[in-house]
Amino acid sequence: MDLTTIIGIIAGLTALIGGFIWEGGHLSGLWEKTAFLIVFGGTFAAVAVSFPINRLRSIPQAFRMAFRRSETNAEQIIDDIVAMGTIARREGVLSLEDQALQHPNNTVREGMMMVVDGTDPELVKQMLDLEMDAIEQKHDSYAKIFEAAGGYSPTMGIIxxxxxxxxVLSNLSDPSSLGPSIAVAFTATLYGVAAANIIYLPIATKIKTRSEEELRIMEMIQYGVLAVQAGENPQILRKKLSSFLLADDSFKSLKTASDAKRGFAHETQE
Structure with missing residues (x-):
């Protein structure tokens, strides 16, 4: 479980509610069942209209991606690829079959098995590129659902x-009730804007961040598989693979991965 997602949502709601109470408001004043139904029911309906049923069925998977910590151990994968590279240089790529079949990471397993089968390096690269494209599109479809909800929610609040x-305006016979009634009406706007900016849009951003991390690891694996196939020195390979994980900033990490891929392509052409 990724506690940062849960803590962030709880902290955001606590800040809003705490600030309201700090200014002398009452907690009961924030609860309005009619506004809740309009905003959240309307947002759900708008999202249901926007996406086909097969996309809506992926919402639980999108939630798991946002709230669960990634189980991929990049450092262990580097160790495994370097070990396979060492064996391949000493005994040949055919000796990697058992290790490749038993590896828990799907990308490593499929990539190494293609190497063992003698697949052309360019075809190996193309197949792994297709897999990364499919993963990226799947994650993008997850994020778009929550981005759509984040767009509809404030509008439903205004409605x-x-x-x-x-x-309120249709019943002006009791002027003393106007203030409380107007306050209740604006609760819907509060629900819509708060839900969009504390729940929906942050979850979409978290999914995109998770996707970038997963794709970066897949790029690292792709480079490692091709390097093992090319017979690259294991110690040099370890340093190159580690460069994919050096930068904490996502942009820097992705740039490092892209540069490393271009460098390998240039080396193989030479």
Whole structure:
């Protein structure tokens, strides 16, 4: 479980509610069942209209991606690839079959098995590129669902507020009730904006971040597989693979990965 996602959502809600109470508000004043139904029910309906059923079925998987910590151990994968590279240089790539079949990482397993089968390096690269493209598209579809919800939610809040004001203005016989009634009407806007900026959009961003991390590891594996096939020195290979994980900043890490791939392609052409 990734606690940062849970802590972030709880902290955001706590800050909003705490600030409201600090200013003298009452917690009961933030609860309005009609506004809740309009905003969250309307957002769900809008998302359901926007996406086909097969995309909506992926929502639980998207939640798992946002709230669960990645189980991929990049350092262990580097150790495994370097070990395979050492064996391949000493005994040949055919000796990697058992290790490749038993490896828990799907990309390593498939990549190394293609190497063992004698697949052309360019075809190996193309196959792994296709797999990365498929993963990227799948993750992008996850994020788009929450981005859509983040776009609809504030609008549903405004709709709820307008509906509440219509109800207020249609009944002006009791001026003393106008203030509380207007406050209740604006609760819908609060729900819509808060849900978009504390829940939906942050979850979409977390999914994209997770996707970048996973794709970076897959790029590292692709480079390692091709390097093993080319018979690269294991110690040099370890340093190159480690460069994929050096930078904490995502942009720097992705740039490092891209540069390393271009460098390997240049070496193989030479």
């Amino acid at each position: 709820g507020t307008v509906m509440g004001l219509i109800h």
